[in-house]
Amino acid sequence: MKYRMIAFAVLAAFVFTANGADSFKPYVKKPDNNGVHLNAHGAGVLHHNGKYYLYGEHKIAGKAGNKAHVGVHCYSSEDLYNWKDEGIALKVFEKEGHDIEKGCIIERPKVIYNEMNDNFVMWFHLELKGQGYSAARTGLAVSDNPTGEFEYIRSFRPNAGQWPIHFPKKWQKPISDKKFNKLKEESDWDYWLTLLEKGIVLRRDFKEGQMSRDMTVFVDDNGKAYHIHSAEDNSTLHISELTDDYQDFTGRYTRARPGGYNEAPAICKYEGSYYLIASGCSGWAPNTARSFRAGNIMGEWKALGNPCKGKNPHNDIGSIKTFGGQSTYILPVEGKRNAFIAMFDVWRPSNQIDSRYMWLPAQIKDNEIIVQWQTEWGLSYFDE
């Protein structure tokens, strides 16, 4: 009897903890329920009906991993430490010329739940096959189940023919590619920066739609959703309101930190204020993270500085280079107050399948967001 009870307890513990993790170990390889390193890069997390769903870029080995050969990978978890492989939520197509043809670039997928339609809406950064990063589109896919399979809907450059709110009437003049290129050629960097702030790239892209590269999505307390993306040749973030079904842009958007060159946006809300973490623009190489706060998601966004504190002992990189990583998402921990997980990728562009994850505790202190390095930590961090 006694042995049966022990066996039962061991089995229960095993089932409860799936693959047995009870802490986060940032930067260290992260096995799923099959013992395979998580393959969900540039990820986002959805919490739905008591479960967390992780969505990210599925990478393959070698340099080829910088292109999408498989699609968007999904995992599920009840405790955030142990993740079950749920397979590929959005698959690339073999068909030549398809928007998400194998060999395109799919980055930073994010999924939100739409209550009105009781469905799941995925947005992601899409670059068309063979065109480098020039297409700068946002892509949309939907599913009735959180794990998919998601149906690809369309991709486009958002907000075509729309001026952002707060954009002065006197600057609301579209400009041709030819004039844009001439101005760029003739300007020194300082002058160019003043033109960037006044929306020179925005005006160039006015008719065809605004660029949408690094992105995230955010659902506010009132159910309104926003698409936040690097636009204007990565010089300026755009924050765009989505329609009630979350499947389109309303045309209402704002420019955040014009000329600031912010990528990798990640956002959260605490006590009525919005906090944004971003990186600078240095490709796959790490740079200094920055943070911002706003009382209204449509701005003004006030600069707060580098949110990171501490040092990553695995690579000896401190806060100056974001512990070797780049932001991708800020996850509010269910059932806890002022408890967020700031999620970062450590990119390995020569073999992205081995890129690492750094999930670190983030809290709001004195109206600033602080991300604290921890070599190993658990959710009880937030109870201390």
Ligand code: DGJ
């Ligand atoms: C930085 C971005 O944050 C990544 O998602 C990726 O697009 C790389 N640039 C490509 O160089």
